[in-house]
Amino acid sequence: MTQPVSSSAPAAGNGFLSTPATPSAVLVVGSVALDSVETPFGKADEVLGGSGNYFSSSASHFAPVQLVGVVGDDYPMDKLEALRARGVDLAGVEKTEGSSFRWRGRYRHDLNSAETLETHLGVFSHFRPKIPAQFRQAPFVFLANIDPRLQLQVLEQVEKPRLVACDTMNFWIESRRPELVELLKHVDLVTLNDAEARQLTEQSNLVKAARWIMDKGPRHVLIKKGEHGAFMFSPDSIFFAPAYPLESVFDPTGAGDSFAGGFIGYLARTGDLGERNMRRAVVVGSAMGSFAVEKFSNTRLLEITAADIERRVQEFRQLVSFDTELGS
Amino acid sequence: MTQPVSSSAPAAGNGFLSTPATPSAVLVVGSVALDSVETPFGKADEVLGGSGNYFSSSASHFAPVQLVGVVGDDYPMDKLEALRARGVDLAGVEKTEGSSFRWRGRYRHDLNSAETLETHLGVFSHFRPKIPAQFRQAPFVFLANIDPRLQLQVLEQVEKPRLVACDTMNFWIESRRPELVELLKHVDLVTLNDAEARQLTEQSNLVKAARWIMDKGPRHVLIKKGEHGAFMFSPDSIFFAPAYPLESVFDPTGAGDSFAGGFIGYLARTGDLGERNMRRAVVVGSAMGSFAVEKFSNTRLLEITAADIERRVQEFRQLVSFDTELGS
Numbered sequence: 001m002t003q004p005v006s007s008s009a010p011a012a013g014n015g016f017l018s019t020p021a022t023p024s025a026v027l028v029v030g031s032v033a034l035d036s037v038e039t040p041f042g043k044a045d046e047v048l049g050g051s052g053n054y055f056s057s058s059a060s061h062f063a064p065v066q067l068v069g070v071v072g073d074d075y076p077m078d079k080l081e082a083l084r085a086r087g088v089d090l091a092g093v094e095k096t097e098g099s100s101f102r103w104r105g106r107y108r109h110d111l112n113s114a115e116t117l118e119t120h121l122g123v124f125s126h127f128r129p130k131i132p133a134q135f136r137q138a139p140f141v142f143l144a145n146i147d148p149r150l151q152l153q154v155l156e157q158v159e160k161p162r163l164v165a166c167d168t169m170n171f172w173i174e175s176r177r178p179e180l181v182e183l184l185k186h187v188d189l190v191t192l193n194d195a196e197a198r199q200l201t202e203q204s205n206l207v208k209a210a211r212w213i214m215d216k217g218p219r220h221v222l223i224k225k226g227e228h229g230a231f232m233f234s235p236d237s238i239f240f241a242p243a244y245p246l247e248s249v250f251d252p253t254g255a256g257d258s259f260a261g262g263f264i265g266y267l268a269r270t271g272d273l274g275e276r277n278m279r280r281a282v283v284v285g286s287a288m289g290s291f292a293v294e295k296f297s298n299t300r301l302l303e304i305t306a307a308d309i310e311r312r313v314q315e316f317r318q319l320v321s322f323d324t325e326l327g328s
Numbered sequence: 329m330t331q332p333v334s335s336s337a338p339a340a341g342n343g344f345l346s347t348p349a350t351p352s353a354v355l356v357v358g359s360v361a362l363d364s365v366e367t368p369f370g371k372a373d374e375v376l377g378g379s380g381n382y383f384s385s386s387a388s389h390f391a392p393v394q395l396v397g398v399v400g401d402d403y404p405m406d407k408l409e410a411l412r413a414r415g416v417d418l419a420g421v422e423k424t425e426g427s428s429f430r431w432r433g434r435y436r437h438d439l440n441s442a443e444t445l446e447t448h449l450g451v452f453s454h455f456r457p458k459i460p461a462q463f464r465q466a467p468f469v470f471l472a473n474i475d476p477r478l479q480l481q482v483l484e485q486v487e488k489p490r491l492v493a494c495d496t497m498n499f500w501i502e503s504r505r506p507e508l509v510e511l512l513k514h515v516d517l518v519t520l521n522d523a524e525a526r527q528l529t530e531q532s533n534l535v536k537a538a539r540w541i542m543d544k545g546p547r548h549v550l551i552k553k554g555e556h557g558a559f560m561f562s563p564d565s566i567f568f569a570p571a572y573p574l575e576s577v578f579d580p581t582g583a584g585d586s587f588a589g590g591f592i593g594y595l596a597r598t599g600d601l602g603e604r605n606m607r608r609a610v611v612v613g614s615a616m617g618s619f620a621v622e623k624f625s626n627t628r629l630l631e632i633t634a635a636d637i638e639r640r641v642q643e644f645r646q647l648v649s650f651d652t653e654l655g656s
Contacts, residue, residue, distance in 0.1 A: 109532050204437050207575040228556040231573065240647050242568040245559065247535045279650040313652060319568050320648045322607040324641060 017306050017313075023063035023269040024162070028055045029129045029154050030144025030257070032069035032080075032093060033101040036118075037296060039251050040109050047297035048079050049103060051144035051167070052093075054254035057298035058261025058288040059142075060086040061309060063268035066135040068092030068154075072100035072123045082302050091132050098123040111249050112226065131157040140268040142260060143187070145169045148179040155186050163273065165189040165222075165264055167256070173200045184216040191222040191260050206231065207238070220278070222263070224256050232282050234275060241282045242319060244290035244312065251296050255289040258301060262288030287312040345634050345641075351391035351597040352490070356383045357457045357482050358472025358585070360397035360408075360421060361429040365624060367579050368437055375625035376407050377431060379472035379495070380421075382582035385626035386589025386616040387470075388414040389637060391596035394463040396420030396482075400428035400451045410630050419460050426451040439577050440554065459485040468596040470588060471515070473497050476507040483514050491601065493517040493550075493592055495584070501528045512544040519550040519588050534559065535566070548606070550591070552584050560610050562603060569610045570647060572618035572640065579624050583617040586629060590616030615640040 028051075035049030052069040059065045065088045071077075073095060084090055101124035105114040129150055137159050143151040143166035151166055158164075164187045172180055173196060180200070184190065190213055198204055201212035210221040210233035221233040227249075229242040263285030270277055287309055294300040356379075363377030380397040387393045393416045399405075401423060412418055429452035433442040457478055465487050471479040471494040479494055486492075492515045500508055501524060508528070512518065518541055526532055529540035538549040538561035549561040555577075557570040591613030598605055615637055622628040 111532070204439070205575060205577070207573050225556065228553065229570065238573055238647055239650070240570040240573070241650075242557065242570065245535050245566055245568070247533060249533070276651065280652065283650055317650075317652065319566055322567070322569075322611055322645075323604065324608065324645065 017062075017310050023265075024139040024271060025064045025066055025135075026059050026140040026142065026264055026268045027066045027068065027131070027135050027138035027158065027161075028052055028059070028142045028144060028261075029068040029092075029131075029151070030055060030142075030146060031101055031124060032067070032071050032075070033103055033124070034075070035253060035297065036102070036104040037251055037253055038106040039111065040107070041248075041250055042296070044251070044296035046076075046102070049253065049297065050101060051146075051254075051257040053083070053298055054257035054292060054301070055142060055144055055261040055264075056083055056088045057086070057301040058258040058292065059265030059268070060088050060261075061288070061301075061304075061306065062262070062265030062284075063140070065089065065265070066092060066132075066138055068129050068131055068135065070094045070096060070123050070127045072096065072098045075100045086302070089135070092130070092135055094130065096123050096126075100124075105253070107252060111252050114253065129154050129157075139163070140264055141165070142264050143167065143183075144257060144260075145172075148172055148176045148183045151183050152179065152186070155183075163188050163264070163267060165191060165260070167191045167260060168196065168200075170196055170199055181216060184213065184218055187218050189220040189222060190218045191224060191256070191263075193224045193226065193256065194228075197221070197223050207233075222260075222282070224259060226252070226255070230259065230282060230286060232278065234278070237275060239279045239282060241286045241316065243286060244316060244319070246290060246293065249293045252293050253296075254298065255292050258292035258298075259285040259289035262286075283313055283316050284309070287316060345390075345638050350599075351593075352467040352599055353392045353394055353463075354387050354468040354470065354592055354596045355394045355396065355459070355463050355466035355486065355489075356380055356387070356470040356472060356589075357396040357420075357459075357479075358383060358470075358474060359429055359452060360395070360399050360403070361431055361452070362403070363581060363625065364430070364432040365579055365581055366434040367439065368435070369576075369578055370624070372579070372624035374404075374430070377581065377625060378429060379474075379582075379585040381411070381626055382585035382620060382629070383470060383472055383589040383592075384411055384416045385414070385629040386586040386620065387593030387596070388416050388589075389616070389629075389632075389634065390590070390593030390612075391468070393417065393593070394420060394460075394466055396457050396459060396463065398422045398424060398451050398455045400424065400426045403428045414630070417463070420458070420463055422458065424451050424454075428452075433581070435580060439580050442581065457482050457485075467491070467599075468592055469493070470592050471495065471511075472585060472588075473500075476500055476504045476511045479511050480507065480514070483511075491516050491592070491595060493519060493588070495519045495588060496524065496528075498524055498527055509544060512541065512546060515546050517548040517550060518546045519552060519584070519591075521552045521554065521584065522556075525549070525551050535561075550588075550610070552587060554580070554583070558587065558610060558614060560606065562606070565603060567607045567610060569614045569644065571614060572644060572647070574618060574621065577621045580621050581624075582626065583620050586620035586626075587613040587617035590614075611641055611644050612637070615644060
């Protein structure tokens with residue numbers, strides 16, 4: 001699983017996604033939950049949710065995914081079959097006695113922030129990630145939003161990944177700051193939203209916030225601004241990709257993890273960590289985030305094709321492209 | 329003053345701003361005020377402010393500007409000399425008995441929204457724009473944020489401009505909706521911020537909001553999102569430009585009008601209303617907005633050079649550029 005990636009057999013099509021590739025595996029450790037969501041456009045009850053689900057559904061379009069998480073004995077395992085069919089290895093999804101992680105939330109008209117109505121951690125509150133032996137050499141690792149102490153435990157179990165990325169949230173920034181700062185020393189890339197970046201660094205300016213984080217260890221910081229796009233800060237450059245201006249956003253749940261899945265998945269597919277390719281990965285991530293919000297749960301992520309992704313990436317290009325040569 | 333300004337002799341440098349150009353005149357009707365502003369970084373008292381001031385300071389880098397506004401007999405006219413020196417024709421700035429328009433505001437730590445502490449309309453409350461005869465054929469017209477009834481009166485006084493753009497605000501959307509909707513029939517382009525677009529159209533989705541506005545008349549809608557960038561909606565395309573990620577934003581006052589000044593000024597300079605050139609104009613506008621916030625009042629706008637503008641436009645290019653060919 002550690003051998004370098006993009007090989008040489010030509011694939012069908014001429015889009016950049018169909019370019020010859022031998023993708024590396026992506027290990028993701030995160031939540032596998034049941035979400036009940038209410039938006040101005042409808043309701044969904046006990047549908048597949050959690051960072052692990054969204055990330056895997058998205059990343060599986062680009063690379064083989066190894067999912068580690070925990071579910072209760074009430075979890076509808078048959079619903080995970082769609083992930084398995086897409087090449088997601090579920091050997092790390094532990095089923096234990098108790099009830100599954102459930103989240104119930106509501107979005108108001110502006111869709112910008114979820115209102116949490118109920119959270120039942122269930123078996124997730126005792127989650128101790130155990131990385132199966134066959135997952136420990138995954139070259140790409142995504143530590144989704146879980147307790148930083150657990151994220152550190154995962155890193156003790158993996159062997160020299162090429163890229164480790166982590167996500168976090170306000171709750172951990174408040175309750176586990178020392179552990180989170182310790183974690184930063186061991187990751188190559190952090191994804192977090194703008195409010196979290198400001199909270200973690202106590203810097204209201206995002207450029208300064210990113211620099212603060214990079215000073216702690218990570219080479220790259222990806223700041224997600226939801227409907228306002230995302231910044232990737234690197235040692236020598238800043239890249240920005242807008243969110244795709246969708247006419248109907250149906251359910252914003254999981255957009256950030258779908259973004260991360262597209263981003264890391266694309267890097268694992270291409271095996272290229274150069275600046276140009278990382279910019280492409282941000283755009284692919286943005287495209288995947290934009291698909292995620294078009295339907296409840298991971299529904300849309302599971303039905304789109306490579307051609308759909310190609311098309312949206314080209315639409316992103318159209319959206320931001322300009323030149324500085326005169327002429328119309 | 330109506331003859332073209334910076335002439336056709338090729339200028340030094342090979343940037344797109346130094347390309348030979350015969351700029352058209354830009355007429356702007358707006359406020360000429362005195363601002364007192366407090367930000368986390370300092371205070372400024374009774375400095376040049378108002379939409380007319382910011383727009384002119386910005387647009388004057390690209391084209392000759394004709395400013396129409398009103399000031400009281402207490403206005404420090406000498407402070408306007410810096411504008412005149414930059415080619416802004418002040419023949420339309422009427423001085424009348426009474427006190428000048430004064431605004432006092434404060435920005436908190438996040439700098440996202442101004443808190444108005446005091447507004448004295450003074451002579452501005454009786455403003456009836458009179459367009460000097462020599463201004464009536466300006467090919468480019470910007471109706472800054474004033475009463476839509478006055479904006480309509482301006483249009484009765486001008487002769488077949490190539491492009492008319494208008495700005496507006498929540499106050500007019502609430503109090504002068506019918507007049508504002510009437511105005512939309514007569515303008516080619518509207519600039520407004522995202523909250524105003526949603527309020528005017530009662531559509532929370534910006535794509536739908538833009539379409540609503542375009543259905544009323546304008547060919548283009550420019551939705552400004554402050555630190556989150558700007559969208560230009562056109563009949564067949566959407567263009568997005570981010571705000572430049574500045575490390576220190578000093579005073580956000582006037583960013584929107586400086587954006588509009590750069591945008592319209594660049595169009596007047598190039599005379600090209602094709603999609604490609606309008607995209608460039610949005611980026612130039614974004615660059616000018618990013619300069620405006622670096623210092624109080626129009627200070628920074630008046631000190632920057634063409635080379636500074638070129639450089640920032642290229643930085644914008646760096647910020648958003650990506651390709652879809654493999655390679656790093």
